[in-house]
Every structure is written in structure tokens, then in C-alpha cells.
Amino acid sequence: MLASTTSRIALQARATLAQRFYATGAGANTLLYVEHKDGAIGGATLNALTAANKLGGSVTALVAGDAPESVAKEVGKLTGVSKVLFAKDAAYANALPENVAPLLAAAQSQFGFTHLFAGHTAIGKNIFPRAAALMDVAAVSDIVDIVGEDTFVRPIYAGNAIATVKSNDKIKVVTVRGTAFEAAAASGDAASEEAAPSADKPALTQWISEEIQKSDRPDLGTAKRVISGGRGMKNGENFSLLYDLADKIGAAVGASRAAVDAGFVDNSLQVGQTGKIVAPELYVAVGISGAIQHLAGMKDSKTIVAINKDADAPIFQVADYGLVEDLFKAVPELTEKISK
Amino acid sequence: MSNPLRIFVPVKRVVDYAVKVRVNPAKTDVDRNVKHSMNPFDEIAVEEAVRIKEKAPKTEIVAISCGTTKAQETLRTALAMGADRAVHVEVKDDSTLQPLAVAKLLKAYADKEANKPDLFILGKQAIDDDANQTGQMLAGLLNWPQTTFASKVEINGQDLKVVREIDGGLETVQTKLPAIVTTDLRLNEPRYASLPNIMKAKKKPLVKLTPEDLGIDISPRIETLKVEEPPKRVGGRKVESVDELVDKLRNEAKVL
Numbered sequence: 001m002l003a004s005t006t007s008r009i010a011l012q013a014r015a016t017l018a019q020r021f022y023a024t025g026a027g028a029n030t031l032l033y034v035e036h037k038d039g040a041i042g043g044a045t046l047n048a049l050t051a052a053n054k055l056g057g058s059v060t061a062l063v064a065g066d067a068p069e070s071v072a073k074e075v076g077k078l079t080g081v082s083k084v085l086f087a088k089d090a091a092y093a094n095a096l097p098e099n100v101a102p103l104l105a106a107a108q109s110q111f112g113f114t115h116l117f118a119g120h121t122a123i124g125k126n127i128f129p130r131a132a133a134l135m136d137v138a139a140v141s142d143i144v145d146i147v148g149e150d151t152f153v154r155p156i157y158a159g160n161a162i163a164t165v166k167s168n169d170k171i172k173v174v175t176v177r178g179t180a181f182e183a184a185a186a187s188g189d190a191a192s193e194e195a196a197p198s199a200d201k202p203a204l205t206q207w208i209s210e211e212i213q214k215s216d217r218p219d220l221g222t223a224k225r226v227i228s229g230g231r232g233m234k235n236g237e238n239f240s241l242l243y244d245l246a247d248k249i250g251a252a253v254g255a256s257r258a259a260v261d262a263g264f265v266d267n268s269l270q271v272g273q274t275g276k277i278v279a280p281e282l283y284v285a286v287g288i289s290g291a292i293q294h295l296a297g298m299k300d301s302k303t304i305v306a307i308n309k310d311a312d313a314p315i316f317q318v319a320d321y322g323l324v325e326d327l328f329k330a331v332p333e334l335t336e337k338i339s340k
Numbered sequence: 341m342s343n344p345l346r347i348f349v350p351v352k353r354v355v356d357y358a359v360k361v362r363v364n365p366a367k368t369d370v371d372r373n374v375k376h377s378m379n380p381f382d383e384i385a386v387e388e389a390v391r392i393k394e395k396a397p398k399t400e401i402v403a404i405s406c407g408t409t410k411a412q413e414t415l416r417t418a419l420a421m422g423a424d425r426a427v428h429v430e431v432k433d434d435s436t437l438q439p440l441a442v443a444k445l446l447k448a449y450a451d452k453e454a455n456k457p458d459l460f461i462l463g464k465q466a467i468d469d470d471a472n473q474t475g476q477m478l479a480g481l482l483n484w485p486q487t488t489f490a491s492k493v494e495i496n497g498q499d500l501k502v503v504r505e506i507d508g509g510l511e512t513v514q515t516k517l518p519a520i521v522t523t524d525l526r527l528n529e530p531r532y533a534s535l536p537n538i539m540k541a542k543k544k545p546l547v548k549l550t551p552e553d554l555g556i557d558i559s560p561r562i563e564t565l566k567v568e569e570p571p572k573r574v575g576g577r578k579v580e581s582v583d584e585l586v587d588k589l590r591n592e593a594k595v596l
Contacts (some may be wrong), residue, residue: 002366045510094511097484099474122506126488129439133480138440138561141471149567156470157361161370164565186425204485205515208501212509221507249596256523267491267526268509272466274525276507282595292360299573303593305585311578318575320593323585333582338596 028057028149031107032081033118033127035069035095036063044119044178044221046078046185051176052117053080053184054146060085060111062196064092064103077193079184087196091203095123098204101130106199108135108171114149120175121221128175137169144180158273158296178221179300181278213266217243220269223252225282228271228298229264230256232287232308232327236264241328242286245335254278254298256288272297287327290315307331344398345495346515347389348457349423350446351382351405353414353434354468367566369435381463383421384523387530388493389461390422400424402457404449406442407434412546419541420533426546431558439469441551443477443560448554450482457518457580459500464489464522475522485515488522 030052035043052059059080063072076084085107091099104116104127116131118124120142132139144162145153151166152174178289188275220226227246229239239253246253254271255264271278273296283301288294290306290313299318306319309326316322323330355361356375364371378386386403393399403418405411406429415426422432430444431437450457465472479486487493487502491510494501495517504511505524533541551558579585 002476096513097479097488099464111532122489122504123474124452126486129471129476130480130486132473133440133443133477136440138438139471139473139477140562141473155570156567157355157468158372158470159570160361161363162570164568166563166565167561168563169561176489202483204483205487205513208512208514210506210509210511215535229470261526266509267508273470274465282589282593293357299570303595304573304575305589316576316578318573320573320575321585321588322576323582324578327584330582334585337582337586 026148028055028115029111029113030055030057030059030115030117031104031111031113032059032061033104033116033124034061034063034071034075035119035121035123036065036068039070040069041074043121043123044176046183047178047181048117048119048176049078049080049184050181051143052115052147055115057114058082060113061254062087062104062107064089064100064196065095066090071191072172073190076193077186077188079187081191084191085196086193089201091201094207096205096207097127097128097130099201101134102128102199102201104131104195105134110197113171115172115174117174117176120177124175128173132173135171135173137171137173138167139173139175140165140167141175142177143174144177145195152186158292159299160292160296171243177277179277213268217246218250218252220252220254220271220276220278223278223279225249225251225281226254226271226278226298227251227284228254228256228288229259230260230288231258233259233264238328239265241331241335243332245284245338248335248339251282254290256294285315285319286331288315289313290318342452344400345396345459346402346455346457347392347459347461348402348404348446348450349382349385349389349418350442350462350474351386351403351414351418352379352463352466353377353407353411354406354466355378357467363567363569367568368564369567372435376410378417379437379463379466381467381523381525383530384525384527385461385463386418386421386423387528388521388523390531391528392495394466402427404446405430406431406437406445408432414425415546416538416541417533419544420538421531423429423544425544428542428546428548429554430550436560438560438562439473439477440561441556442474443481445551445554445558447481448556449450449549452554459519459521460518461521461523465526475520479520482518482520484518484520486520486522487513487515489524490521491524491526493521493527501523530542531595584589
């Protein structure tokens with residue numbers, strides 16, 4: 001009798017302590033959704049981890065897939081990851097949102113996560129709003145800064161305005177713009193692994209196939225240097241001029257929507273509001289006029305170079321260095337002179 | 341197709357994509373006293389629905405918009421493009437209407453209809469809030485499959501096959517109706533409404549509802565504390581030659 005009273009008091013004390021801990025604001029308990037492909041951590045997951053670490057508190061990484069073992073080990077070594085939740089099931093292959101969103105909701109309900117973070121990638125965008133709806137909370141997309149536990153900064157209107165928003169929901173479901181945060185590195189210590197809770201796997205969709213553009217060049221989203229071509233390239237063959245320059249300086253190749261729509265290059269290379277957002281150290285825009293929607297995807301680059309024969313092209317207003325010249329003359333000359 | 345398809349197409353009235361938006365002096369929002377149009381991704385959604393109807397003429401297309409009275413202009417545009425009827429969920433101030441609330445309104449309307457929709461086609465994102473959430477949230481609330489960022493849609497009986505734009509390339513998924521599709525830019529090229537069709541659209545039915553009629557609380561979960569201009573770039577410097585460009589990149593910007 002006495003023993004049970006004592007333990008009840010101890011439990012109450014612990015509950016009070018936990019509550020106080022949360023109320024002081026140091027209690028962020030974040031779930032990081034880990035995107036991965038072919039055994040490698042992918043997307044903007046490493047950047048989202050840095051953002052999650054800015055909240056303070058603890059970060060638990062969730063690795064779901066048909067064979068997530070090696071990725072889970074790798075994730076456990078990352079700075080700030082205190083625990084890895086592990087969900088191995090064929091239903092989690094290819095990140096189907098109908099199966100992954102209930103898993104996120106089940107994990108939240110079991111562990112009481114206050115924040116869910118993922119990269120604002122095709123996969124993060126697909127899964128997170130669905131998960132938020134299952135938890136009846138709002139989602140905050142594409143954040144570029146963190147002001148506090150509930151306050152985030154995100155671009156709106158294609159980056160032409162920057163909003164500071166406060167989420168009044170108890171759970172914050174957030175996707176993170178990769179280029180706005182450094183990538184987290186490995187710290188060496190392995191975090192503990194634990195099985196994720198079981199959840200509904202309604203298997204509403206079936207994955208059939210994919211066509212991935214193969215390239216030896218760096219990934220467009222994370223490359224330090226990017227060379228992009230627009231309508232001024234005239235055709236797809238001429239992009240070889242950009243590939244030559246890109247290979248010389250280890251850059252990724254991108255494109256404007258005009259170049260994609262004209263069929264010069266694959267649409268996965270599109271930079272802009274509806275394509276990839278990039279923020280490399282060097283962005284070279286070749287034959288690109290600089291429409292609002294394109295600028296939305298690259299105007300946070302450190303140094304912007306524009307090569308265009310139209311001196312009035314809007315791209316020159318954001319370019320640190322503009323060269324008014326025919327690209328068919330300037331680009332080969334640039335490639336040659338850079339190699340010297 | 342044995343049964344006629346019913347397609348719901350949510351459309352949003354937004355600041356026209358070509359307008360250079362400005363932050364208002366109070367820094368609470370952008371200046372909305374500018375040209376508005378249908379969200380470009382929603383035009384693609386309407387076009388796709390109309391193309392499906394052209395192959396299966398018994399298809400019914402219902403355009404829905406949640407917003408102020410002016411949302412009716414956007415609905416008339418959808419009707420002129422080929423939608424059969426329109427539903428306007430009227431709110432006083434659409435600047436605080438958020439994706440979760442819109443998804444709930446759409447679900448409530450779908451539940452209320454005697455004849456259930458087989459397919460929702462939405463734009464992948466609105467170009468004002470750039471949220472990219474409503475379709476996924478609606479799919480979650482309905483527990484329906486979602487095929488987002490579609491660049492190709494094939495319907496065969498109850499089977500739906502969608503090619504999706506993903507990072508690095510394309511992906512094909514297959515599912516059964518009822519389902520949610522969200523459109524990417526390359527799905528199709530929307531038609532212009534002809535003058536006769538604009539005239540005809542004025543006579544097509546438009547039903548008005550309120551969030552209260554649908555029993556949905558639309559109060560915002562996210563508060564906008566402030567809206568600011570993005571940091572200005574100091575661009576505009578020209579170089580005279582490739583030599584000067586290479587020199588500046590090496591010695592001034594130090595990026596080579």
C-alpha cells in the first residue's frame with residue numbers, strides 16, 4: 001500500500017517534471033524522415049537534420065524501406081541523431097505516401113513528437129501534407145529559417161516575399177529547403193536503433209517503374225557550381241557547349257523552363273519555382289532572359305553570371321557579372337580560358 | 341466506361357503570375373490590389389478534366405473554388421473552358437484560408453454530394469502561398485490514393501495510371517479510382533476559352549455555399565507574423581570580355 005503510494009507520487013513528480021521541461025521550450029522532440037535511395041541517404045535529409053538540430057531538444061530519425069539496414073546505420077552516426085526508428089517492409093519501398101504517412105502518424109502518437117521534419121523534395125512534398133492531414137495539423141512548407149520552436153521563415157510568391165509564420169498547432173509538420181541549411185555531418189557515435197511502431201499499409205497505389213536521368217555530373221540540387229541554359233541555346237545539341245564548360249569546372253547543368261518545354265533537355269534539369277531551387281556558389285545563366293519564375297529558383301546563389309546578347313534581359317539586374325555577347329562565341333571562349 | 345465519371349476540379353484565384361508582387365506598407369501581406377487570374381496549375385487541371393470528357397462525353401466536371409465573391413470569376417473561366425457546373429464556397433477573407441481548411445471543405449462537399457466524385461484533379465501548388473499541400477491533404481482526409489506532380493494521366497475503366505515528375509526523372513504509378521491527381525506544368529497546354537463559350541458559361545449552374553453549410557471550421561492554424569521584401573541583390577555590373585569575366589571570377593568573387 002505504502003509502496004504503491006510512493007510510486008504514484010514518483011510518477012506524478014516525473015509527469016510534472018516532463019511538463020515543465022516542455023514548457024521551458026527546451027523540449028522539442030523531433031522526428032526526421034530520412035529519404036534514401038539505393039542505400040544512400042538522399043534528398044535534403046542532411047540539411048533538414050541541421051534545421052532540426054537548430055530547434056534544440058532531441059532528434060529521432062525514421063528510416064523506412066524494404067531494405068533500410070545500411071542507411072539506418074549511417075543515419076545513426078549523424079550529428080544530433082539520438083535514436084533511429086527502423087521500419088522494414090516492402091510496403092515502404094519507393095516512399096509511397098499512402099503507406100508512409102500513417103507510419104509517421106503512428107510514430108508521432110507513440111513517441112509524442114512535437115516536430116516532424118523532412119526535406120522539401122518531391123518525396124517530402126508528397127508525404128508530409130498527407131501525414132499532417134492524418135494528424136489534423138497544418139503543414140509548413142519549404143522553410144528557409146527557424147526563429148523559434150513554432151516560428152519559421154518561408155518564401156511565398158515565388159520568393160518575391162518572405163513570410164514569418166507561427167504555427168499554433170501542437171505538432172509542427174515542416175519541410176525544409178535544402179539550400180538554406182548546411183548538410184549535417186557524421187559525428188561518429190552510433191545512435192540506438194529501435195523498431196518503428198506498426199501502422200496501416202493500405203497499399204492504395206502500386207509503383208510501376210521509374211526513368212532516372214543518368215549523369216556523371218554533380219546533383220543539380222546540391223552542386224557548388226551550376227551552368228544553366230535557356231531558350232537562347234536554340235536546340236538540345238548546343239547544350240554540349242554547356243556540358244563542356246560544366247565538366248571543366250565540376251558543375252551541374254540546369255535549364256530554364258523555356259529550354260525544357262522546347263525539348264532541349266529533360267525536365268528534371270529545370271531550375272525555378274516549379275523545378276529545382278538551387279543556391280550554388282556560382283550560377284552561370286546562358287541564354288536565359290530571367291523570368292520571375294526562373295529567378296525564384298536561383299537568386300540565392302552566391303555569385304551569378306549572365307551571358308546573353310540582349311543587354312536589356314532582366315537576368316542582368318540580378319547578375320553580379322553580366323556579359324553582353326553571343327553565347328555561341330562567349331561560352332567556348334570561356335571554356336577554353338578557364339582551362340588555362 | 342460503364343458509369344459516367346464525375347471529376348471535381350478545385351480552382352484558386354491568385355495574383356496573376358506575371359505580376360511583380362510588392363509587400364504592403366504594413367508588412368502583413370503583399371499588395372493584392374493587382375490583376376488576378378486562375379492559378380496556372382489549376383488551368384492545367386481543368387484542361388485535363390476537359391480532355392478526359394472529350395474522350396468520355398458522359399463525364400461530369402464540377403469546378404469548385406473557396407474564396408471571396410470574386411472567386412466566381414475564376415469559376416466562370418473554368419466553366420468557359422468546359423466544366424459543367426460550379427460550386428463556390430464563399431469566405432469573407434481568403435487571405436487566411438489555408439490548405440488544411442480547403443482540403444476539409446472539399447472533402448465535406450464531396451461527402452455531401454449524392455453522386456460521389458471519382459476523381460479530384462488539383463494543381464500541384466498555388467503560385468501565391470507556394471504550399472504544395474492541398475491535394476495531398478485531401479487524399480489523406482479521404483483515405484484515397486494520391487498521384488501528385490502528374491505529367492501524364494491515363495484512365496482505363498477504374499484504372500488510373502500516372503507518370504509523375506520526381507527529383508532526377510519520372511516515375512510511373514498505378515491505382516484505382518477514386519483517386520487524387522495533382523498536375524505538373526507539363527501535363528498539357530490549357531486552351532483559351534472562346535467568346536461563345538464564355539457567353540455559354542454565364543448560363544451554367546453555380547451553387548453558393550458557406551463553410552458553415554459544410555460544417556467546417558476554417559480558422560487558420562498558421563499565423564503570419566510579418567511579410568517582408570526579400571534581400572535585394574546588387575546585380576547589374578557588366579563586364580566587357582570573357583577575359584575580364586574569368587579574371588573577376590578568379591580574383592574578385594573567388595569562385596573559380
